[in-house]
Amino acid sequence: MANKLDxxxxxxxxxxxxxxxxxxxxxPAAVSELHEAHDMALPSFLKHLGKLESAGMIRSEKIGRxxxxxxxxxxIAEAEGWLKQQRHLWEGRLxxxxxxxxxxxxxxxxx
Amino acid sequence: MANKLDxxxxxxxxxxxxxxxxxxxxxPAAVSELHEAHDMALPSFLKHLGKLESAGMIRSEKIGRxxxxxxxxxxIAEAEGWLKQQRHLWEGRLxxxxxxxxxxxxxxxxx
DNA sequence: GAAATACTTAGCCTTATGGCTAACAAACTC
DNA sequence: GAGTTTGTTAGCCATAAGGCTAAGTATTTC
Numbered sequence: 369m370a371n372k373l374d375x376x377x378x379x380x381x382x383x384x385x386x387x388x389x390x391x392x393x394x395x396p397a398a399v400s401e402l403h404e405a406h407d408m409a410l411p412s413f414l415k416h417l418g419k420l421e422s423a424g425m426i427r428s429e430k431i432g433r434x435x436x437x438x439x440x441x442x443x444i445a446e447a448e449g450w451l452k453q454q455r456h457l458w459e460g461r462l463x464x465x466x467x468x469x470x471x472x473x474x475x476x477x478x479x
Numbered sequence: 480m481a482n483k484l485d486x487x488x489x490x491x492x493x494x495x496x497x498x499x500x501x502x503x504x505x506x507p508a509a510v511s512e513l514h515e516a517h518d519m520a521l522p523s524f525l526k527h528l529g530k531l532e533s534a535g536m537i538r539s540e541k542i543g544r545x546x547x548x549x550x551x552x553x554x555i556a557e558a559e560g561w562l563k564q565q566r567h568l569w570e571g572r573l574x575x576x577x578x579x580x581x582x583x584x585x586x587x588x589x590x
Numbered sequence: 591g592a593a594a595t596a597c598t599t600a601g602c603c604t605t606a607t608g609g610c611t612a613a614c615a616a617a618c619t620c
Numbered sequence: 621g622a623g624t625t626t627g628t629t630a631g632c633c634a635t636a637a638g639g640c641t642a643a644g645t646a647t648t649t650c
Contacts, residue, residue: 378492
């Protein structure tokens with residue numbers, strides 16, 4: 369996947385991974401602590417963490433035998449930015465359409 | 480995929496599909512018109528349109544032999560909403576952390 | 591230093607994804 | 621009504637995704 373947005377959105381397209389993000393928003397946590405909330409084998413869960421990390425959404429640091437995970441806010445803002453831009457373009461278009469509708473109405477009153 | 484957000488984010492995780500959204504933001508278009516911009520066979524392209532439609536992000540209407548596509552804004556707002564919420568929780572957490580840091584600093588001045 | 595803890599790696603399985611070609615169907619156009 | 625345009629359907633292929641078990645490694649802990 370070439371694009372950053374590809375990996376961001378694809379990382380968010382899974383409930384397990386969104387749940388991890390939602391948890392990490394409240395503060396750092398260890399792998400095993402995060403894993404407790406999810407009913408799947410550890411290696412499967414690690415794959416999800418791997419995707420979040422390679423999408424740049426989390427960082428990890430190994431301390432002794434424990435790996436601590438932290439969230440990285442920038443990609444969230446970036447993905448949100450794309451959506452916001454699309455929505456603004458969309459709203460702008462609606463505005464132009466309604467302006468056009470008004471103008472047509474006015475012209476038909478004049479004529 | 481059970482969740483709405485799953486299908487929304489997964490629909491956005493592909494550059495072809497984001498390009499279609501970006502194009503449709505500017506107004507409705509026919510399948511063949513949209514297809515022109517993408518270097519792939521029509522059936523492949525139709526699969527992308529199918530995903531956008533089943534994610535509820537676009538609507539389509541067949542007029543004669545031409546199928547017209549329109550964008551549906553609600554899902555974009557919904558996905559953006561999730562990201563915004565996460566970002567706000569995150570910023571709230573940073574605020575609490577810096578408040579805590581200030582308090583600790585103040586207490587160490589007092590002590 | 592043996593045992594327990596906390597990952598980590600390797601490898602397998604099934605289903606989904608994203609691409610293709612070929613053939614079909616419906617609606618204009620001449 | 622023959623031909624062209626514009627999808628649509630069916631079916632194939634390769635790779636990625638998301639799950640598993642089993643076995644291995646590195647750190648504590650007792």
